[in-house]
Amino acid sequence: MFDLKYFNLKAEAYPSGFFIAGCDEVGRGPLAGPVVAACASIEIKIFDIKEIRSLLRKWSKLGITDSKLLTAEARAEILKKISVDAIGVDQILSLSHSENIQIKILIKEIHAPKIDEINILQASLEAMKLAMVESCPVHLPGMILIDGNKKLKYSHELHEQEAVVKGDSKSLLIGLASIAAKVYRDQLMKDLSEKYPGYGWEQNAGYPTKKHIEAIGLLGVTELHRLTFSGVKEVYAERGYSRIESI
Incomplete structure (x- = not known):
């Protein structure tokens, strides 16, 4: 499992807990609508590599990958199986895997005027940054995985970043972020089509x-x-x- 390579497997490395997050965006190519980003993270209170492996193995069996490779039905089914019934913007969705592990997903969007002002690449990076900053714990050490070849304009002494090319098909966390962002944006554009x-x-x-x-x-x-x-x-x-x- 790709995400495990970013863990120090010695439990004493994380005496106060740890998090790992994946960020991705959808909607860089459209002519209309916002660019949408998501950050999916897991927070671990007490480091337990067996429990982490168990969670990632479970996710792997769900078929989490690049959202573009999945049908709309498959994306919805994956979210349903991790107990996500509905997903909105600007609200942290918290799911408890166990007493020790919490899952968080946050959706952020940047609209057309800002995209036109700063360009689509910068808007995509900014949306991912907003999702990450607002959902990841500032008091814990952690690793942030970003889909693509660019890191976010963000620094924190406890947080590391890694840009992962084609990360949505390699990392389960980036893949989950990709799916969440895609499901939200597709529904948003359907709703806007009525107006x-x-x-x-x-x-x-x-x-x-x-x-x-x-x-x-x-x-x-x-x-x-x-x-x-x-x-x-x-x-x-x-x-x-x-x-x-x-x-």
């Missing part, structure tokens, strides 16, 4: 499909569109915000 019909967000989640691009040309640009993205900026430069009323 902004015609763009097909209930199916394309804001990504640049043929239908979505054609709809932008027909209906115009909404305040949820990313104005610096190709396919949006051209229409916005010509018309600004505009929508055909009768759709």
Whole structure:
């Protein structure tokens, strides 16, 4: 199990407890909607490598991996099996695996105006940072795994970071973060599609499909569109915000 390589297997290394977290984001490519990040972490009060192995082995059997490799049904089923019935934004979801181990998941999002201001890469990193900072314990030593090749702009004397290329398919914690973020964002875009019909967000989640691009040309640009993205900026430069009323 990949995540175990980041543990010092000597129990005395963590006399006051320890945490390990995985961060990932979804929604870098869409033309509309926020970029969404999640941090999934486990906090261990008393170090017990057997109990940690047992939890990770259980997760491994669930098929946790890169959310893009799973169907919507599979993603929902994985969350259900770890007792996640619903997931929202800006609220830490806490699950007790045992008296000794607690699981936390936090979703954060950064919306189109900020994406346009700082660019999508920086927005993705910032969303992951927010999720990590708000959910990881400041009083415990820990390891933070970030999907991709860049670390977060964050420093803490007790916390280490590791950037993991293709981490969502290697690390169970990053994979779980990926799944949580994907489930939340897909549902969000379905909900938004009712307010902004015609763009097909209930199916394309804001990504640049043929239908979505054609709809932008027909209906115009909404305040949820990313104005610096190709396919949006051209229409916005010509018309600004505009929508055909009768759709």
